[in-house]
Amino acid sequence: MTFSISNLNLNIRSLAGKLRIGLAEQSVLQALALAATMTPPPQRDVLDASKGLTPEEFKEKLDATALLIKTTYCECPNYDLLIPVLLQHGAAALPQHCRLTPGVPLKPMLAHPTKGVHEVLNRFEGLEFTCEWKYDGERAQIHVPSLPAPSAPDTAPDALDTPLAPDLAKAAVFSRNQEDNTSKYPDILRRLPGLLKESVSSCVLDCEAVAYDVVNKQILPFQILSTRKRKDAVESEIKVQVCVFVFDLLFLNGASLVVRPLRERRDLLRQHCREVEGEWHFATSVDCSTTEEVAAALDAAVRGSCEGLMVKTLSGKDATYEIARRSRNWLKLKKDYLDGVGDTLDVVVLGGYSGRGKRTGVFGGFLLACYDPQTEEYQSLCKIGTGFSDEDLQTLSATLKEHVIEGPRNYYRYDSSHEPDSWFAPAAVWEVRCADLSLSPAHRAALGLVEPDKGVSLRFPRFVRVRDDKTPENATSAQQVAELYLSQDQVKNQTSKPTVQDDFY
Structure with missing residues (x-):
């Protein structure tokens, strides 16, 4: 293999889990499930287990394997432990070999x-x-x-x-x-x-x-x-x-x-x-x-x-x-x-708009986004300029200036009409509150989840606080934005569409 800066960057992003090629964690687990179902590791002579099964039967088998692998990974989120068991014993043996273990953190409910x-x-x-x-x-x-243990007792x-x-x-x-x-x-x-x-x-x-x-x-x-x-x-x-x-x-x-x-x-x-x-x-x-x-x-x-x-x-x-x-x-x-929407939202700050008047010298407004873990994209949700004290703007602007980048990343989804004066790397997560959510032809949040050609945006968003305890990938997801929109009384009275079901986040 010929090493280069691009190879090095790819390896670093791979180790960090940030390839930005649409290969999210759930996609990796689904791919493992497909491989384990199509070519069961313990059955080395079986190269295509779908033979003899109807498409419906194979899908049912694949779904069961995927659920087993995803559930095991949630309890024991360590590929170094999971994959060797998968190769040696097959998916059915995962619950016996990969269990919740003190020292290996799990994703909370x-x-x-x-x-x-x-x-x-x-x-x-x-x-x-x-x-x-x-x-x-x-x-x-x-x-x-x-x-x-001082010896090896038989511990049930x-x-x-x-x-x-x-x-x-x-x-x-x-x-x-x-x-x-x-x-x-x-x-x-x-x-x-x-x-x-x-x-x-x-x-x-x-x-x-x-x-x-x-x-x-x-x-x-x-x-x-x-x-x-x-x-x-x-x-x-x-x-x-x-x-x-x-x-x-x-x-x-x-x-x-x-x-x-x-x-x-x-x-x-x-x-x-x-x-x-x-x-x-x-x-x-x-x-x-x-x-x-x-x-x-x-x-x-x-x-x-x-x-x-x-x-x-x-x-x-x-x-x-x-x-x-x-x-x-x-x-x-x-x-x-x-009062208003049922929950606050945790959003990622993608850009800043230069302040005017008494806000000269700091950012006076910001472009906010939700995160889509399926596509690994940040999707524009709204612009915000209220809820900040003068001291807030001074502090936030100073922090965000450390994350200024030359232009938008290729995984930012936004409309050119909302292009900010400065772009930021995805780093800052803020909690915001709004009056309600509405469909938007310009914003890209939850695009296609509610309407095929419209996203969802926040009406009258207000800044609440900085969320230092959350990473950008743990911001409010596109699915959650869609669900918050669909759960509003005025929307439920107009549509019979089901809300998003519980799922791994």
Whole structure:
């Protein structure tokens, strides 16, 4: 092979998962499924397993294999572990060999937005559900492996009371994007012995790290948490204290719990962990069945300095932990959902418009986009110029000037009528709120998902805050934009089109 700068750049982008050739993660997994179905690895003499099957039969077989591979990858997102098993044993053996393991972060389950209490009751009619406070912090997935056994006991995968000890020296904290945040939170790791009871040898906890006023015992805004050092923090120098609110237990003593219902996971969490004032708390929750109870829970959460509620199915087949899915078995109900659109959106800043008048010298407006993980494109969503203080514009402009590029990337989708004065590399993610969403002949967000020749745009967007905890690839997706548009009452009254189904994100 002849090496060149272009080859080097391609290899770097490949390692970074950013080829920008339409080969997204789900495409890779689908290709593996096709290869494993067409030429099953354990059956080396079979070169085309589709022979003798109708197209419908082969598609059914392919879909089953794809679901198995994608589900396994969500629980164990490591190709170095997955592919050797696939080659040696075939897809059917993946669940036995590639399991959730402390130290390997998994993509978290996410919630769908909802616009009101009545929508919650409609979704969970006849089901047991709970309303958890939604804390305004940073998702923290805490992994605690066990120390090696002194011998090799026969440990059954369902044994939740093994006598091994936790290896706290190898404990880790991961973000919602599977980034290693261990060096950011040395204070959390030091406090682990206070949380874990003697019955715990290994675990994976789903939590929210929240800025906390220890003296007044009060939750502080996310903006204060965002001022903490992002890595290599020294505990003695930490100014912003955190309290960790634990809401789920995904792995315990060698056993994955993701297929168990939330009620059972919650009971195990409270059985094997303890609260420590100002350091560790179980997420406040109340099991509800009426509109009045949900409304009261929302009011209590808001008064407790929280964003709102996470409403979750408690029991039955819909109460499992759906890794890497934005599921309707979890719903978000925020205090601001009752005003305008049902959720804020996390958008990527693609360009800036030079300010005029008192905004001279800074950017006065910006071109925002959503992200399409299927095509790996950033699609223009709206222009924004409101919601900023003068100080905001000074700070944001200074930050964005570090990301100015000569022209738009070939994976930017926009109309020339919205071309900004300066283009940015995709780096900054902002949270914005709007009055509603509308179809647009000029913007490219969700183009083809609602109408074949129209995208979706935001009406009267307002800046809320910077989302340092999200990467551009984790911004609101094109599918989510389409779903938010279709979920609006005025749109639902005009169309019978189904909303987008739950899927891997």
